[in-house]
Amino acid sequence: MATIEFDLRATLHVLKQPGVDLVLGHNTAILTLLQRASGRRVIINMDGIEWRRQKWGKAAKAWFWLNEWIGLKFVTVAIADHPKIAEHLSKRGRTGSVVIQYGSENIPGAPTEALDTLTVEPEGYFVSIARMEPENSILEMVRGFVAAKTGRKFVILGKLLPEANTYHASVLQAADEDVIFPGAIYDQSVVQALRVHCLAYIYTGIKSVEQIRR
Structure with a gap:
């Protein structure tokens, strides 16, 4: 209202x-x-x-x-x-x-120091930035990543409230120790570093383990 x-x-x-x-x-x-x-x-x-x-x-x-x-x-x-x-x-x-499609500025580079607080190494992690909504397939991505056993980390940016949201709770339950939930990050230096130095960005349309493995 x-x-x-x-x-x-x-x-x-x-x-x-x-x-x-x-x-x-x-x-x-x-x-x-x-x-x-x-x-x-x-x-x-x-x-x-x-x-x-x-x-x-x-x-x-x-x-x-x-x-x-x-x-x-x-x-x-x-x-x-x-x-x-x-x-x-x-x-x-x-x-x-x-x-009028969404776009993004070209990011030629970013300091790696911003990754230190997340305990990830350059090209040693996947990243996804999205709202924690069922339509964004966050749960499917987490399940696929855990099943794929890549030996990497998976950083998922987005507000996570498992106590108040059953979908968020399901996402958290499906994750293992290699899935990192830093919350919603608005510091552009950190976001840019995560984008520049990730091994790959996982799109929110992911639906299967095979897509993670490829």
Whole structure:
């Protein structure tokens, strides 16, 4: 409710301002009806398919489904951050969405000292950086890594709350001593060092032990 209240206040404020409106996420896209009714141009980044996430109950999924539909039907421009999201939006009736994919700055190098606190050596570990959500296949990655017995470490960045989240608890239970959970790290020097010096980055779409071994 706090997010909805904040978004409503932001919407009412922006109605008094000149310019084009940029909305990041469709979770309260119902509020864009106020913007469109005022004759404003609204660009919305549709983000992910929130109503499919396992963590939400039926009421929340229905809310997200409705807001995704409203966002697709009534905004001026819909932005997809991946071609697959654009494909999903097209299936829901919104053709011609603009695809602006995520990118990353080129990191030519980083000091190895930042790795010391994590007790890993350059090219002696795999790394993954993602939210601890079932859709990001964290549990599958951990199980695959443990079964593969690579002799390396696996550093997984992301907020882990096993006491409050049963999925997080399952991830922690599946891990062995070679899986390291440093939490969510916002120090860019550490994040860059982890990316530069890892043996490989494990993508969140991993589904099998064979992919880890390759």
